[in-house]
Amino acid sequence: MLRYVLEEQDVAAVRFGISPLSELGLSLRAIRHPASFPLQLPWVSRTESARTHLDHEVLDALIDERMWTPDFLNPRPDSPLTRLDDELARLRELPAEVFRRDLVAVHGRVPDVLAGPPRAAVRRVVAALEELWAASFAAYWPRMRAVLEADVVHRGRQIAQHGLGAMLNGLSATIDYDGDILSVRLRDPADRTQRIDGTGLTLMPTMFTRRASAPVGDGPPMVMYPARGQGALWEAERVANPxxxxxxxxxxxxxxxxxxxxxxxxxxxxxxxxxxxxxxxxxxxxxxxxxxxxxxxxxxxxxxxxxxxxxxxxxxxxxxxx
The missing domain is CATH 1.10.10.10 (Winged helix-like DNA-binding domain superfamily/Winged helix DNA-binding domain)
Known part of the structure; x- marks a missing residue:
């Protein structure tokens, strides 16, 4: 269980963001275990051949059997308009100690393929992610972003009509908000309580989680939750023709x-x-x-x-x- 303690000033600092890099990293879940993500099966199927020649050795090292990904793949987005190029530029400058720490938090060690000089390892990770984006995301991102942005608009409307509490409690069945504490039931057996302390809480809709997710470590307060409207995303639209x-x-x-x-x-x-x-x-x-x-x-x-x-x-x- 993860608990975020929200003081009065923290409630006013709850905001939404969209991260292309996070979507890219979390998509490894659907690629690794497609049966666990039935809504994304059409995407997995359509992009399968395009992924044949990717650097799977590195991509496989970015996720474990619990479907955890390192926190450097889930940066806190600046806004709903965050660009992948900007996020990858920051990833290229990731400090070596942060790179190693985040990998150890997921795997218990640094995977062999990434155990060499950290600068070279980070460059190879970025290259693998860029190739994954070109093969599987570039053509689909406008539609995916449209779904994510529509979710943010919907949540904002909920706040205006029913209040922040109703919106937070409607994000996922694994999220509860009692007016003071936002509780997120995670698969992580550890019990954590983290105060926001004016740093702000970011809510991030995603296409690639079935329940609420959060950073593995004690990074900036952030909750990733399933975006609405995914069901029809990959279906070809049938427009009635006069x-x-x-x-x-x-x-x-x-x-x-x-x-x-x-x-x-x-x-x-x-x-x-x-x-x-x-x-x-x-x-x-x-x-x-x-x-x-x-x-x-x-x-x-x-x-x-x-x-x-x-x-x-x-x-x-x-x-x-x-």
Whole structure:
């Protein structure tokens, strides 16, 4: 049992964060024991071949049979907008003593593959994680982040409507909050009590835990809990196509047009509709050239949105006159 003691000032400092690096590390649970994560089986299956040539020797050393991962893979995120590149940059600078300590806390020793010079070992860990990201996460992260961000919005709404206590008690069946102490029932047999003491408590939704999780050591107060809405994440979206529009555009382009009532990237659309990225981009260009979509750049992504002409076509109406 882990108990976080929240004083009055600590209650005001409860915040949410999203960590791409933590998702990357925790995903090793689903890869190691896919049967224990039925909601993620489609992701495990879809990415299996892409993971064939990864550095499995290092990745296997980052998790044990209890499905624990070292705390350096679960950094406290700065915000819900934390970037993987920033987290990996900090990991590269991890002090050698922290690297060893966190591994020993999980395995009881430093695994042989990481027992050499710490700088070289950290570089190899970062390289293995970057390869795992490229193989299994890059194409799916927009959808995953959307689920995680939607969970944060939902929890904020709960606080506004029902109060902090109701929100905390609704995070997981293994979390209890009595107004003073947040108790987290962990698989760790150790009994720990940690005061927040003004350092803040971070709540982090994740795709890769079935119950509440927390740092293995006495790091910054943080609770990882199962994000809502995972069930339909990996299923290809089935959008009802208006028959007349599908007859003109084809079923895939009609589905894309129907799906773009809200802005979305080509990567996200490919995951939602079960279409390859190259095919999605080809269809999107055709729809945009026809004036049925508009596009804009947002950060590193190009977002697409149905135009007024596209909306009118779906509705069977006429295009609006200027």
């Amino acid at each position: 028959a007349a529009v599908a007859g003109i555009l084809g079923p895939t382009r009609a589905s894309l047009l129907a799906a773009l009532g809200d802005p979305a990237s080509s990567t996200e659309l490919g995951v939602r509709l079960g279409v390859t990225p190259s095919a999605v981009n080809q269809h999107l260009r055709a729809l945009r050239d026809a004036g049925l979509l508009v596009s804009t750049r947002y950060g590193r992504s190009v977002l697409y949105l149905r135009s007024e002409l596209g909306t009118s076509l779906l509705a069977g109406g006429r295009a609006p006159t200027p």
